[in-house]
Amino acid sequence: MFNIYSALDRGNEEINDGVNLRLPSGRAKSFGNLDYDVNLMLADKAWDADGQLFFDIFQTDGFLGDRITVNLAYRPFFEVEARKYRFRILNGAVARFFKLALSDGSPMIQIANDGNLLPSPVTLTQLDEQGIAERYDIVIDFSRYTPGPNTKVWLVNLAEHEDGKLPHKDLSISEALSGNSSDPGVGKILEFRIVRNPAQPDMSQVPAVLIPNPDLSNVPVARERTFEFGDGADQTSRDPVTSARGPWGIKTDNGSMLAADFGRVSAGPSFGKREIWTLKNGGGGWDHPIHIHFEECQTLARNGSASQVPAWERGRKDVWRLRPDGEVKITLQFRDFAGMFMEHCHNTTHEDNAMLLRWEIDDKGAPFVRPLPTPIPTPQGVRFQAPDEILPTAFKPPAV
Structure with missing residues (x-):
């Protein structure tokens, strides 16, 4: 966990689910973190003349920094053995997208997306654009290099930005390394130094089959x-605490474009049921990485076609880049928990300026007595406020 932009919580989770695919992992030492299964958090930062983090609170399109950090370090290096490593890469930026490649064009194997293993690994020389909060797990095999003091390869960012709306274009590796881009976030971001042969034989592998998706075909x-995610939002609430007034908003079931209101329930799915949701970009000038809390989903189609879902998006996900004028159709089943959840754009400037909605799952199939109240923190303690609005289509389908 970490606080976007300002700080990192260095805690880590390890889950033993009884499945061993022999992916790269383990330790070379008897202490410390995993040596061959490595977390990488990418984020752009800007510092002022006093060395303090700078942030423009009046920029509502998306804030960009001019320095790329990896695990909060600028231009770090990482000493590796000539063996396979797994890297769990998080885009922890505010508005910047990344597109990653190795400086020599060597292949990488993508094995997971948003924390979920793919049905099958995908070999790529360049990863797809990675939106804010997306997680890409890749395997890099450094055994192709001869260890030595001058054996190095760099992780390179190819996504060039002019502003915080979306990437202006994706560069070739040679263009990104040329130093001619007007975007200082393009180019080398992490140096790998291949310094030695493996301390122990590398028994790890990348199986041809990983984790199949759950079969929902028999679930009605x-x-x-x-x-629909766009600008020009209205606000219906008058509460100064639970409502947010910003330029961004979300239309639900072709209703009004509404800014965030934590006292409004926009959707009310039933526990145990399966639904299909379509996420639409309401304007062509932006890309919105949309994050759905609580549940992992399967991607059914992009722009109305199942064939446009790339192989690296065919596992379960919880963040989708909509692309300019694009749409994504997903399916999800509400299986484990009832309660209050969110859906929002993870361009965090858009999120903070009201591109967020609240949805609720009923209490394990029981009829709703009332939606959960919203906790309102104050210096005198927490008070609870009942939702002041429930959209007409939240619990009943729109009239045909």
């Missing part, structure tokens, strides 16, 4: 919903 679809 209870409801379809549409969410």
Whole structure:
């Protein structure tokens, strides 16, 4: 966990689920973190003349920094053995997208997306654009290099930005390394130094089959919903605490474009049921990475076509880049928990300026007595406020 932009919580989770695919992992030493299974958090920062982090609170399109950090270090190096490593890469930026490659064009194997193993690994020389909060797990095999003091390869960012709306274009590796880009975030971001042969034989592997998706074909679809993300939002609430007034908003089921209001329930799926949601980009000038809390989903189609879902998006996910004028159709089943959850754009400037909505799952199939109240913190303690609005289509489908 970490606080976007300002700080990192260095805690780590390890889960033993009884499945051993022999992916790269383990330790070379008897202490410390995993040596061959490595977390990388990418984020752009800007510092002022006093060395303090700078942030423009009046920029509502998206904030860009001019220095790329990896695990909060600028231009770090990482000494590796000539063996396979797994890297779990998080885009922890505010508005910047990344597109990663190795400086010599060597292949990487993507094995997971948003923390979920793919059905099958995908070999790539360049990763797809990685939106804010997306997680890409890749395997790099450094055994192709001869260890030595001058054996190095760099992780390179190819996504060039002019502003915080979306990447201006993706560069070739040679263009990114040329130093001619106007975007200082392009180019080398992490140096790998291949310094020695493996301390122990590398027994890790990347199986041809990883984790198949759950089969939902026999689960009936209870409801379809549409969410459109755009600007020009209205606000219906008058509460100064639970409502947010900003330029960004979300339309639910072709309703009004509404800014965030934590006292408004926009969707009310039922526990145990399966639904299909369509996420639409309401404008062509931006790309929105949309994050759905609580549940992992399967991607059914991009722009109306199942064939446009690339192989690296065919595992379970919880963040989708909509692309300019694009849409994504997903399916999810509400299986484990009831309660209050969120859906929002993870361009964090958009999120903070009201591109967020609240949805609730009923209490394990029981009829709703009332939606959960919203906790309102104050210096005198926490008070609870009942939702001041429930959209007409939250619990009942729109009239045909």
